[in-house]
Amino acid sequence: MAAASSLAFDPWDPGFLADPYPAYAELRARGRVLHYEPTGQWLVPHHADVSALLRDRRLGRTYQHRFTHEEFGRMAPHEEHEPFHALNDHGLLDLEPPDHTRIRRLVSKAFTPRTVERLKPYVHDLADELVTALVEAGGGDLLTDVAEPLPVAVIAEMLGIPEADRAPLRPWSADICGMYELNPSEEAATRAVRASVEFSDYLRELIAERRKEPGEDLISGLIAAHDESDRQTGWQSDRRTDRGTDRLTEQEMISTCVLLLNAGHEATVNATVNGWWALFRNPGQLAALRADHSLVPSAVEELMRYDTPLQLFERWVLDEIEIAGTTIPRGAEIALLFGSANHDTEVFRDPERLDLTRRDNPHISFSAGIHYCIGAPLARIELAASMTALLEKAPTLALAAEPERKPNFVIRGLEGLPVIV
Numbered sequence: 001m002a003a004a005s006s007l008a009f010d011p012w013d014p015g016f017l018a019d020p021y022p023a024y025a026e027l028r029a030r031g032r033v034l035h036y037e038p039t040g041q042w043l044v045p046h047h048a049d050v051s052a053l054l055r056d057r058r059l060g061r062t063y064q065h066r067f068t069h070e071e072f073g074r075m076a077p078h079e080e081h082e083p084f085h086a087l088n089d090h091g092l093l094d095l096e097p098p099d100h101t102r103i104r105r106l107v108s109k110a111f112t113p114r115t116v117e118r119l120k121p122y123v124h125d126l127a128d129e130l131v132t133a134l135v136e137a138g139g140g141d142l143l144t145d146v147a148e149p150l151p152v153a154v155i156a157e158m159l160g161i162p163e164a165d166r167a168p169l170r171p172w173s174a175d176i177c178g179m180y181e182l183n184p185s186e187e188a189a190t191r192a193v194r195a196s197v198e199f200s201d202y203l204r205e206l207i208a209e210r211r212k213e214p215g216e217d218l219i220s221g222l223i224a225a226h227d228e229s230d231r232q233t234g235w236q237s238d239r240r241t242d243r244g245t246d247r248l249t250e251q252e253m254i255s256t257c258v259l260l261l262n263a264g265h266e267a268t269v270n271a272t273v274n275g276w277w278a279l280f281r282n283p284g285q286l287a288a289l290r291a292d293h294s295l296v297p298s299a300v301e302e303l304m305r306y307d308t309p310l311q312l313f314e315r316w317v318l319d320e321i322e323i324a325g326t327t328i329p330r331g332a333e334i335a336l337l338f339g340s341a342n343h344d345t346e347v348f349r350d351p352e353r354l355d356l357t358r359r360d361n362p363h364i365s366f367s368a369g370i371h372y373c374i375g376a377p378l379a380r381i382e383l384a385a386s387m388t389a390l391l392e393k394a395p396t397l398a399l400a401a402e403p404e405r406k407p408n409f410v411i412r413g414l415e416g417l418p419v420i421v
């Protein structure tokens with residue numbers, strides 16, 4: 001059995017966080033599955049394995065649809081953390097079929113290519129507006145001035161969160177996301193619990209308001225799906241579930257809205273600033289992009305590969321599996337290393353090189369299988385819109401100071417990105 005603990009892989013080490021990619025190369029050379037003592041997980045670093053396991057139904061994001069905590073050999077979460085788990089465990093991302101299938105079908109209606117395409121002019125106008133303000137100010141922080149307000153406004157608009165209510169969305173999201181890091185501290189858990197309570201209370205009230213006065217937004221759409229199926233009209237239920245009808249419970253609605261609000265901006269913010277930080281460190285590539293804006297689509301894909309915004313996703317082993325001769329028992333946890341998969345020499349030529357013209361780029365940053373990112377088409381529009389606006393309106397954009405890295409591993413990002421124009 002291969003062990004990873006003697007390697008340079010150390011998600012709590014600032015040196016590793018500054019550049020995890022050499023350690024990933026070491027992991028890939030060492031084996032296809034490695035036991036990692038500090039988290040008790042099995043690390044999977046190769047692209048082919050990550051890609052196959054994301055589609056393997058013997059693994060799941062949760063086990064609670066099949067086993068109790070005791071049956072699965074796991075401790076039940078602390079009672080004080082219950083508000084976080086009530087919220088987290090009922091959102092689309094942390095459900096498995098049949099619940100996942102039922103909710104994904106409802107939410108997908110808001111993310112069809114046509115619906116998302118219709119948002120394009122709004123996203124581009126907003127990007128132009130934000131970048132114009134940055135230019136007028138002579139520079140600023142690319143994170144707080146452009147990268148953050150763009151996706152936050154778009155997803156808040158889609159869900160119908162009034163503008164006056166949007167300020168706490170980012171801090172709530174950041175506190176909840178703290179729980180997605182490896183071995184979160186008790187302090188992080190306390191913050192996540194508080195944010196879960198406040199965010200849930202806020203949405204419960206908003207849902208009640210929208211129920212009285214529906215709008216054109218996604219929350220009103222989800223409520224309609226819920227209430228329509230009550231009347232047995234529309235949303236015909238050809239797929240019976242445990243709950244008897246094709247609808248969302250109130251908790252699922254709250255959890256899915258929180259998921260959409262958080263997932264709808266967190267990774268996009270980081271992809272934007274990680275991307276520009278990579279461009280500043282690769283001036284030749286930035287010059288090529290400035291000379292040819294038609295590279296924007298392939299640049300967006302390459303930057304998401306080159307510095308992967310979400311580095312790791314976990315899966316529970318629901319039924320024993322074998323990976324490269326190692327048997328992984330039911331109850332074990334597998335850590336799929338997206339950042340490593342995106343730098344695998346078996347798939348990418350010269351993966352440590354940023355190449356904005358890279359054509360064959362099957363990066364895994366949006367995942368694969370049933371949990372494949374529902375917002376990927378929207379994220380691509382947002383990333384391309386801010387990049388285009390910055391290229392067009394701030395052609396001399398430059399780094400004003402070295403950015404500070406966030407001390408997180410799973411959600412990879414910067415504290416800010418100071419720029420001048």
Ligand code: HEM
Nearest residue numbers: 092093263264267268271313365366367371373374375379
């Ligand atoms: C650069 C930006 C983004 C990245 C890198 C990203 C990445 C991902 C990944 C890796 C997953 C699956 C995790 C897993 O397999 O365990 C996922 C799921 C999801 N993402 Fe994204 N995402 C981005 C933007 C967005 C946006 C803009 C939205 C919504 C507006 C969104 C909504 C979701 C949702 C709802 C899921 C859960 C899907 C399911 O479980 O069926 N994401 N995302």
